[in-house]
Amino acid sequence: MEDILELQDLPYGHVSYSQVNMYKRCPIQWKFRYVDGLIMPIKSSLVIGPSVHEGLTEGFNTKLTSGGDDLKIVNLIKDKTAYEVEKIVAEKEIQYEEGETKEVIKDDAVKMGETYYKELGKKLKPTEVKKPFEITFKNTDWKLVGEIDIVTDDLIDWKTGRQKLNEEYIVYDEQLKIYKIVVPKKPVIHQIVRYRRQDPKVFIYETDYNDKVLQDTLQNIASIVQLMRTGIVYKRNDARYCSWCGYRDICQPQFQGGK
Numbered sequence: 001m002e003d004i005l006e007l008q009d010l011p012y013g014h015v016s017y018s019q020v021n022m023y024k025r026c027p028i029q030w031k032f033r034y035v036d037g038l039i040m041p042i043k044s045s046l047v048i049g050p051s052v053h054e055g056l057t058e059g060f061n062t063k064l065t066s067g068g069d070d071l072k073i074v075n076l077i078k079d080k081t082a083y084e085v086e087k088i089v090a091e092k093e094i095q096y097e098e099g100e101t102k103e104v105i106k107d108d109a110v111k112m113g114e115t116y117y118k119e120l121g122k123k124l125k126p127t128e129v130k131k132p133f134e135i136t137f138k139n140t141d142w143k144l145v146g147e148i149d150i151v152t153d154d155l156i157d158w159k160t161g162r163q164k165l166n167e168e169y170i171v172y173d174e175q176l177k178i179y180k181i182v183v184p185k186k187p188v189i190h191q192i193v194r195y196r197r198q199d200p201k202v203f204i205y206e207t208d209y210n211d212k213v214l215q216d217t218l219q220n221i222a223s224i225v226q227l228m229r230t231g232i233v234y235k236r237n238d239a240r241y242c243s244w245c246g247y248r249d250i251c252q253p254q255f256q257g258g259k
Contacts, residue, residue, distance in 0.1 A: 007229040026236035040246030041093035048109045049160040055081030055113040060129045077113040112192045112200045133182040155185040170205040177217040
């Protein structure tokens, strides 16, 4: 008699694209984070990104709801970004890169938000900011949840990073495809790149997706969630990912202590 594999409940009863993406990157990393609940020290990029997002959200929400001149909005973005950096650093253990301190990453994050608004944001006319959504699937008891950064005449996803994205990145970006399903507008990425010895730069990537691509994306996500629910995980064992993973000392004990 064959064993029957019983599907497990999802950790939160739903999934976000962050969960899906982590499972695709490395299933055991997903298990450590979402099933076992292991919270590891985070890299400075995971302080800067959320802080800039929160700063921009504060500024554009104000622009949408009560208005104000550009100086007011810029100052709101800067103040909220700085506050979020302080809050995250106070609550979490941070792995700083060489030469970094809390003040360095706070200054960089504030400059990123300010640069974005002055170069691009002041031209935007938001209709929705941080738009929440849920996508349900047939014959399932779970749903896909998330938030869209900002909706204008376009559907915009904010991204931060240390390197400019590959031009083809947007073609394969499943997160943006999900957003397109929710809001049928032209999908656009606004990336704010942080540099060590020069001011941040803003890059724009535009594309569109046809209905087949969107349906394939939903099917792919449904298949990945089904794999999550089997409880079967494996190690990626790939230096490109393992070298910066916060769970490396647990997963790959031969590297413990950074050796």
